[in-house]
Every structure is written in structure tokens, then in C-alpha cells.
Amino acid sequence: MNRCHAMIRCLLCLSLLLGIIPLASAAEVLRVLAWDGYADAEVVAAFEQRTGAKVEVTYASSDDDLWDKLHDKTRTYDVFAVNTAELQRYIADGLALPLDLSRIPNHARQLPRFRDLSAIGGLVHDGKTYAVPYTYSEMGLIYNRKLVPQPPHSIAALWSPQYQGRVLAFNTSNHNFSLAALKLGLHDPFQLSPSEMRRAARELVQLRRNVLTFYATTEEVVDWMRRYDVALVFANFGTQQVKALRDAGMDIGYVIPREGALAWLDCWAVSHDVRDAALALRWVDYTLEPQVSERLTRVHGLANTVTPFPDSRPDARILWLQPLEDAAARKALWDRVLSGETPEGF
Numbered sequence: 001m002n003r004c005h006a007m008i009r010c011l012l013c014l015s016l017l018l019g020i021i022p023l024a025s026a027a028e029v030l031r032v033l034a035w036d037g038y039a040d041a042e043v044v045a046a047f048e049q050r051t052g053a054k055v056e057v058t059y060a061s062s063d064d065d066l067w068d069k070l071h072d073k074t075r076t077y078d079v080f081a082v083n084t085a086e087l088q089r090y091i092a093d094g095l096a097l098p099l100d101l102s103r104i105p106n107h108a109r110q111l112p113r114f115r116d117l118s119a120i121g122g123l124v125h126d127g128k129t130y131a132v133p134y135t136y137s138e139m140g141l142i143y144n145r146k147l148v149p150q151p152p153h154s155i156a157a158l159w160s161p162q163y164q165g166r167v168l169a170f171n172t173s174n175h176n177f178s179l180a181a182l183k184l185g186l187h188d189p190f191q192l193s194p195s196e197m198r199r200a201a202r203e204l205v206q207l208r209r210n211v212l213t214f215y216a217t218t219e220e221v222v223d224w225m226r227r228y229d230v231a232l233v234f235a236n237f238g239t240q241q242v243k244a245l246r247d248a249g250m251d252i253g254y255v256i257p258r259e260g261a262l263a264w265l266d267c268w269a270v271s272h273d274v275r276d277a278a279l280a281l282r283w284v285d286y287t288l289e290p291q292v293s294e295r296l297t298r299v300h301g302l303a304n305t306v307t308p309f310p311d312s313r314p315d316a317r318i319l320w321l322q323p324l325e326d327a328a329a330r331k332a333l334w335d336r337v338l339s340g341e342t343p344e345g346f
Contacts, residue, residue: 085321106288131267137238170236171214173334243301260317
């Protein structure tokens, strides 16, 4: 009998080692692909405690990086944050799924301008909703008051010889071509002809020569401004960067140039690789709770879609991002700009 029991115990141990009999069911994992500030540890911990699920957060450093990550066959995600203009690329490529809004009851708490999703370009296709707004900002110019005593009134300040080596710009293809188009006074910064693309590329080569570095995160900007005499920053993350720099004790100003400022509206979308759509939608709904959305404003200085955000420049020209003529072409040209190609190459 003892030998029989011993044999049974051995078989059980072997089964456990081989995974035939699990010790316990593993916690469900929600894989979130987002931008800095959208899924802080405190926010994640509260969601995990409430749901019993584990959350894995991956951060994107640019729209190019977001696109690459969602096309990476070695990694999969359940929910991701994307701006309205870029979202349309993901829908067209089959990377985003329609949302069941009945599972996002906090959508009804959003401000009126964000509740009518059909009125926001790019969210609804063929009668199906693919994303819910979460946060937004314009991309103005940050200036160091010690080096730039008067607010810069034009985007052209980024190209000014007096600031050579004292400019921080963002490492991305889409916004930079639109920025150059605004500087050139082109009609539509989001729909450039081939000749306009080449003109914009030549402008970006000139900008590259003026730039100290092309940054990827808000923290990098804080660090560079601490260590170097940075005069101007193209604020890709907008008011989030303004708050981060002021919290770090920097004496900075923030302006919308006369040509206008590009602006993004970031939304939550569900990936085609989602393993548990109900859990993914629960995350989206959770982030729209007042305490979570308001934390985004309190901690990161970003506007949320649940409570009003003060508009310091209601008369400023704001250009909400629109779908691009050819995102892949912009990326290919941007890579050439970064590689050191001369203006004559374009």
C-alpha cells in the first residue's frame, strides 16, 4: 500500500512538473500599449486590484514606433492609445476592432463634445465605432525665458541661426513634415504633393542642422534642458511637457505660433489581437472614471475628456491632425533626413 501511495505521489509530482496538472489558474493578463502618463503604476495597480487581472504596459515613443509595435508579430496587445488621424490607418489595415459601447458606460460621463462620436472625424466607419476619446493637446512652442526673452511668434524660430544647437525637436516623421509645411506656408500640411514633400524634406534638413537632439519622451526634454542651454522646444506632448518642465523648476513660456499649432486627440482602441475584449473594454471604461481622468490632468497637465480644461488661447489657430497623403513616404524621407542626407538629395 505504501509503495502504491509513493508511486501515486511520484506521478502527481511528475504531472505538476510537466504542466499536465496546473498548480493554480494564472491571472489574466491585459496588454496595454500606450503613451507615457496614460497607464501609470498607481492607475494600473488600482485596476489590477479591482479586476484580479495583471496589466502589462508597453510605451510607444512616436507614431512611427506605435505602428511598428502593432505590426510586430512577436508581440501582441489588447488595447492601445492612438490619435484620431493615425487610427484610420489601423482600421484600414485591420488592426483595430469595433467597440461595444454598451460595455463602456462611463462614455456617458464624457463632456458633450466627446459624446457625439460620429461628429469626431475618424472614429466611426460603416456605422461602427472604433475608439473612444481620452486626452488631447495642441503642440506649441516651449521657450526658455533666460535665452528667449520675448515669446517667439513664428514656427520659423526653430530654424533661426541664433538658436543653432539650442533647439529640441521630436523624432517622428508625420508631425515634422506637417510642421515644415506650416513653416513654408503650404496650403494643407496633411496632404502634400510629391514636390511639396521634397521641399519639406529640405526644410527638415535645415532644421536638423539647428537641433541639439531629436527627443522621444517628456523626461528626455527635462534632462536636456537641465544639462544644456536649450532655447526652444517643439512640444510634441504639449501641455504635458509644459507641466513637467515647470515642476522641474524651469523658467519657461509656451506659445501657439501665428501659423497655428498641430493638435492631437488620443483615443483608446482595441487591437485585433485582443484575447479578452470584455477586459479590454473594462480598462477603457475604467480610465474614463472621473478620478482616473482627472488624475491625468492633475499629475501630467493633460486635458481629459470628462472635466473641462482651461483654454488659455481660445483665439489661436489649432489644426487637428488629419490622415496623411502617404505616411510610409514621409517615414522613408524622414529616415533619410536623420541619416544626414544633404538638401540637394531631395
